[in-house]
Amino acid sequence: MLLTTKFLKPATDARAVNRTRLHRRLxxxxxxxxxxxxAPAGYGKTTLVSQWSGGLTGRVAWLSLDENDNxxxxxWQYVIGALNDAGLPGTEDVAQRLGSYEDHEMDGAVAGLINALTQSTAPISxxxxxxxxxxxxxIQRQLGYFIDYLPPHVTVTLTSRVEPELPLDRWRVRQWISDIxxxxxxxxxxxxxxxFRDYMDISLSDDDAHRIWQQTEGWVAAMQLTALSGHDTASTAAKPQLLEVGGQPITRYVFSEILDRQPADIHDFLVDTACTPRLSGSLADAIRASRDSQTYLERLIQQNLFLIPLxxxxxxxxxxDLFRDALLQRARTRDPERLTLxxxxxxxxxxxxxxxxxAIAQIITQxxxxxxxxxxxxxxxxLIQGGFHLPVLEWLETLPADIVINRPQLLMVRIWALFFANRLSPIEPLLSEVEDILDRRVADSHPDAEGALALHNELSLVRSYIARSKNDDKSAADLTQQVLKEIDHTQIPLKSVTYYGLGLDYFxxxxxxxxxxxxxxxxRYGQLERKPSTVLSSGGLLAWIQYNRGEIDQALDTCTQVRxxxxxxxxxxxxxxxxxCWQNSTLVEIYRERNEKxxxxxxLLPLLDHLKSGTEPGQHVIIQQVRGHLAFSEGDYANAMTALEDAEAVARRRRExxxxxxxxxxxxxxxxxxAANDVGKARAWLDNWQISPSTSPLNKDLNAISAARIQIRLGQPDxxxxxxxxxxxxxxxxxxxxxxIEVxxxxxxxxxxxxxxxxxxxLLEQAFAHGAECGFLQIFIDExxxxKALMLKTPGIQTPGRWYTRLRGLLEQEIGSSKAPSGRTGHDSALVEPLSQREIEVLALINEGLPNKEIAVRMxxxxxxxxAHIRNLYGKLGVGSRTEALARARQVGLL
Structure with a gap:
């Protein structure tokens, strides 16, 4: 049971200053x-947001978080509960489904909540x-995912004492975020x-307050400096020192009024630890060659000496920042050599x-x-394996040319960064440059013979991937095998990348x-070598193979463990x-096949985001393939064909x-x-499918199956x-x-x-047996x-068991809905856009008088x-209610 008091907006303190001028930012x-x-505690975050939200006209869902929500x-139960308490429709269904998801499947619940938020266009906060x-x-990752895909009428307001672990910089670049x-x-x-009067307990005349406000420009930190300047705050006659804000005045003030008034040990700690933007007890110990830094940090927090918890x-x-600037100036003046150390x-x-x-950021600053x-x-x-290939390229560009000359390992870093950025054309000359350096070292009897061997292996490994991009499978395989023979004699961790290339070849x-x-x-080697990109790619392709072999549970387990x-x-x-892309594509296929849309x-959503931002062509093709497959299973053949035709075009155009x-x-x-009854295009496909034969045996077989499908449609079953x-x-x-099963x-x-x-x-009973063993469902429904009618008449379909029961139910639903007139054969020519198969099914069930929940059960x-289907249905029919939809459907011949 949820505590509904957590959904109550805090009452505004009557004494609180009304921050109307900040409300516009929110x-x-x-x-x-x-x-x-x-902001830190006591800055009025909750009061500000409470005041602001009280003036909104749309729905406001409030959730006061506590330690137990971690x-x-x-x-997500409480987030959904807050939205439900605010009257958002559809949240009851999301809350019910939440209990059915495993912890690693919580993204499904978040996606369901996003879908619920799209049901209305009214503003929601x-x-x-x-x-x-x-x-x-x-939770932080899921919250980031939730915000990434919010509909435009929803605004999320976060209050926190520290910046949350969310992709804030990325959101700021996209202008999604308003900071206070x-x-x-x-x-x-x-x-x-x-x-000053109520919080700092310092009595000021109006003139004094006006002068301080003018000098500080309302900056709270400067006011704190003033309040800490050592005046007798209990005396009503005491007046803070006037303060010029910024530059040397602040520095002099820090020196004279704060730093020089500290005990010697605190003074030295502050000056010594200003050399790094972030600070921890362990880092401070290393800087100072001591063991007591955490104690000093706690003392600074207690004394409010401008140390901000992160x-x-x-x-x-x-x-x-301004306090640190002053400390750094003191450190440079006092002992510049020590500061460098x-x-x-x-x-x-x-x-x-x-x-x-x-560390690199500090090195560049220095x-x-x-x-x-x-x-x-x-x-x-x-760093490249961790997805930071573009920053690595930028850092390499900052290096002076004379630093890079004759450093083959540095050139190899550039080569790998270019490879991961899919910039293949500059790689070949760099490979030759590295080889020339290594040859000169051999000729000069350079002492680092092992390092030269390792770099030669890296060169061979890169060349093997380039050979694959050129369809030179023999060279790719020969180079990979060459690396495998030498790999145990080098210290450079190459095994994970080498075995991934080998896996690609065998696949x-x-x-x-x-x-x-x-x-x-x-x-396994990627985890030992700590190469996350290789682990994800290898694990994703491994799961893809497992899925296609019918090992759905094992494929899902592989994805979960790797992730x-x-x-x-x-x-x-x-x-x-x-x-x-391999892993997410596999998960799309697994859940599509399980009818868990x-x-x-x-x-699929992160893959589409990947697609929009521009990805390498192989990944582009995979994403469009699974996108098209999902649309096909949903009966949305137009969008399926758009995605698949794009995949085909990119595969042809960017094959190299x-x-x-x-x-x-x-x-x-x-x-x-x-499926779209375009027999002409199907016949043309049949005439041309073997002109550019596939090199992949699996692709050859899938194309041959599709050719057989067309022959059956053309009356050529023999x-x-x-x-x-x-x-x-x-x-x-x-x-x-x-x-x-498909064959x-x-x-x-x-x-x-x-x-x-x-x-x-x-043959159908054999297919049923394999489907029940492996857990495939959608493959039958897509026929x-x-x-499908013949499947229902096959005796084996009556076999007891949960899988057979579910398959029967899905087939009966499909056969029942297919009796409704098809929207793809001319009946809906008067419509701007034809109805998808799913929308036709929903229309037929609406015609039976079923409410939404019963339609959901039937489907x-x-x-x-x-x-969502009903909303799309209304849009295509140009209506706003069920009654109007049924009338319009009869008018155009759909009912």
Missing amino acids: DPAPQKRVNLVV SPRRF LVLDDLHLIADPG QPQVLAFSEAECRYF DTKNEWFRYH LEQRAVAWLLEHNHVQE EDWDRLATVLEQHGNN GQGELDAAEEALDASV RWVDDHFYDPQQPRLIS ELAEAN HIVFEPPASSALLARCYL QACEALSRLVGKANASSNSRLL LLVYASALAAKGQVEEAQH AAPL SVAATTVK
Whole structure:
């Protein structure tokens, strides 16, 4: 049971200053998605937001968070509960489905909530108060995902004592976020007077308050400096020193009124630890060569000496920027050589504790180019694997040319960064340059022979990937095998990337057992070598193979385990989440096949975002393939064909830049032509499908199946049977259950077309058995209506068991809805856009008088999905109600 008091907006303190001028910053705007109010305790964050939300006309959902909400399921229960308490329709269904999701599937619940929010276009404001109490990385990632895909009429307002672990910089670049930081909470003259008199307990005349406000320009931190200047705050006659804001006046003030008044040990601690923007006890110990820094940090917090916590555990801090500037000036003046030593110690600690990017930022600030080159040589590959290939390229560009000359390892870092950025053309000359350097070293008897061997292996590995992009499979395989022979003699971690290349080769050749073995090795070595990109890619392709072999549960487990490892070790909320197209595509396919469309769409959304931002052509093809497949299963053949035709075009146009053969979009495109009754395009496809034969055995088989489908439609079942009989044996031999099920289904269709019904049903029962064992469902539902009708008449469909019961229900639903007149055969020519198959099904059920919830049960989908179909249906029919929809449907011949 939820505590409804958490949904109550706090009552506004009558004494609180009304911050009307800040309310405009919080008001909804066309592009804005987030309000972020960040300030220490007592800055009036909750009061400000409470005052603002009280003046809104739309729905306001308020949630006061506490420490007990720090688990994903409870957090989203309360978020959904707050929206439900505010009267948002559709949240009851989302709340009910929340309990059915596993922890690793919580993205499905978030996607369902997003869908519910799209049901209305009225303004909605969701306030999450005290977000700093939520530290769970999973919740932070899910909240980032939620905000990434919010509909435009929803605004989320967050209050926190520290900046939350969310991709704030990315949102700021996109102008999604409105910040109110402590400096924005600066007071007006009246607020300044209130601050000193009531909060700081310093009695001021109106003239004094006016002068302080003018000098500080309402900046709260400057007022705090004034209040801490040592005056007797109890005396009503005491007046703070007037203060010029910025530059030397602030510095002199810090020196004279704060720093020089501290005990010697505090003074030295402040000056020594100003050399780094962020500070922890351990880092401060390393800088100072001491063991007592945490105690000093706690003393500074107690004394309010401008040390700002960066988390809720008092582990990380920063000094106020102006305060730190003054401390650095003191350090440079007092002992510049010591400051340099302290800066070097800080960088060394950051590197040792894997804060590499922060260390690089400090090195660049210090303009220590030799050290930057060395750090990039040592850490560049791991940064690239972590998804930071573009920053690595930028850092390399900052290096003077004379630093880069004759440093082959640095050149290899540039090569890998270019490779991951899909900039292949500059790589070849760089490879030659590295080879020339290594040859000269050999000629000069350079002492680093092992390093030269390792670099030669890296060169071979890069050349193997380039060979794959040029369809030179033999060279790619030879180079990979060459690296494998030498790999144990080098110290450079190359095994994961090498085995991934080997897995790609075996996958392309159709040797799935060998591919799985190589990819499994790549995942294991990638975890040891701490290469998250390789782990994701290898694990994703491994799961793709497992899925296509019918091992759905194992594929899902592979995805879950790999994702968990990457998130546990490499999740950075300030950077986009690492995405593997193979892995997300596999999850889309798994959930599509299980008829769990919301989860499929939840995994597709990041891929579409990836697509918009521009991705390499191989990934582009995969994304469009699974996007088209999902649309096909939903009966949206127009959008399916658009995605698949784009996939085909990119695969042809950019073939030389794709290091593997993508999935067979052409085979699915042929099915779309048949489903849309475009026999002309299907016939043209059949005439041309073997002109550019596929090199992938799996793609060849899928294309051959689609060719058989078209032959059946054209009245040539004998030719189809001849090809399908060969494919049955091949699919059995390869242990590819998904391929075998599809072959059996199409073969049954061909036999039924020849009048051999009993033989057809025998094949269908074999397909049922494999489907029940593997958990495939959608593959049966995607077949044409005549074959689905035959499935229902096949005795084996009555086999007891949950899978058979669900399949029967889905088939009966499909057959029942298919009796409604089709919207694709001319009846809806008067419509701007034809109805999809799912929309026709919904229309037929509306005609039966069923409410939304019963329609959802009949269709085995969520109620929010039904509402989305109805909304689309209304739009296409140009109506606003059920009665109008039914009248219009009859008018155009749909009913």
